[in-house]
Amino acid sequence: MKLISYKPKEIPGDFRMGLMVNGEVYDLQESYRKAIGVGKGVPLQRSMPTDPASFYRLGKDVLNLAHQAERYLKDTEETPISKDLIELGTPVPAPSKIICIGKNYAAHAEEMKGEVPDYPVLFAKFRNALIGPADDIEKPAATNKLDYEVELGVVIGSEATNVQREDALQYIAGYTIGNDISARDLQKRTPQWLQGKTLDRSTPIGPWVVTADELEDPSNLAVCTFVNGEKRQESSTSHLIFDIPQLINFISSLITLEPGDIILTGTPDGVGVAMDPPHFLKDGDVVRLEIEQIGSMENRVREV
Structure with a gap:
């Protein structure tokens, strides 16, 4: 599994956790929502945060959840995010050390x-x-x-x-x-x-x-x-x-x-x-x- 940090090039905002699957970019939280059948109205920040720093602090438990999103993306035909419209950030932006x-x-x-x-x-x-x-x-x-x-x-x-x-x-x-x-x-x-x-x-x-x-x-x-x-x-x-x-x-x-x-x-x-x-x-x-x-x-x- 390849974990990335990304944000839109032309829109101000924070970096989000993403996945690179078969060379394509997907939002991690949104992919996880679809994988477990949860709508956008349900908060997931504690289980699957969008913020890369918060994501890594959750340790290996959140990696197991991310694998569910990856498996879902490999088994479906979700539309990827255009790589021309995003920039990649450092994948681990705020390590304590x-x-x-x-x-x-x-x-x-x-x-x-x-x-x-x-x-x-x-x-x-x-x-x-x-x-x-x-x-x-x-x-x-x-x-x-x-x-x-x-x-x-x-x-x-x-x-x-x-x-x-x-x-x-x-x-x-x-x-x-x-x-x-x-x-x-x-x-x-x-x-x-x-x-x-x-x-x-x-x-x-x-x-x-x-x-x-x-x-x-x-x-x-x-x-x-x-x-x-x-x-x-x-x-x-x-x-x-x-x-x-x-x-x-x-x-x-x-x-x-x-x-x-x-x-x-x-x-x-x-x-x-x-x-x-x-x-x-x-x-x-x-x-x-x-x-x-x-x-x-x-x-x-x-x-x-």
Whole structure:
């Protein structure tokens, strides 16, 4: 199941939860109403909210209801929403936590002239950084060294504290693509990376969340980055130093993970700062990310 966030392009309003079924867009709440035979006069906000943030906070119970809507759409001939009339937003717009993993591919640690870590390297982003899968990546005047990082994103589906490795995948709602845009000059000017990692409107997430039942094994997914059509990063999640069960085990031993939280699992080698000479993102550049079994996401860089 592919979960999206969408709103009409020309009409002011909030983003709504939607489904992508056979390449077509449908409203999730309206599809669920039809699936269970409930008219529009009956409120469903507690069981099937339209708001994406509220949806993910309900955890895995609401995912089971969403599957009813998906099955209904696959069995009927409902009219989809025209993709020309909508814009997609970041599918998880208001996570309580965005936890990022640094140096989680050995080849990337090497190109950054760092050692392979003994423990996962954790840092954070804030929700002000999140943008949709087709939005512009904003490049502020504060940085001249903006860089790309393709990452597999994990969306938490159940509250997780002290989770054992063997149980970890049960706590996942789904997977998405993230671009951990990094201002290298800001990141490196202090020992703490935060200021270079969470610039306003800099981190695309999307284009959707592929639910865990559809992507059962995230341990061997091809990941790629293209900048203006040139391939820059190419690897596989099989090369993660700390795989997803290890990450959930480690993080949940320190921090309670909540439904809707995002873990960005790290980037492979091929980042711009490590090229000779370095290649940083500039106004007008187009960055395309691809992750196997999820899809692709393309964003343009815009100076602000």
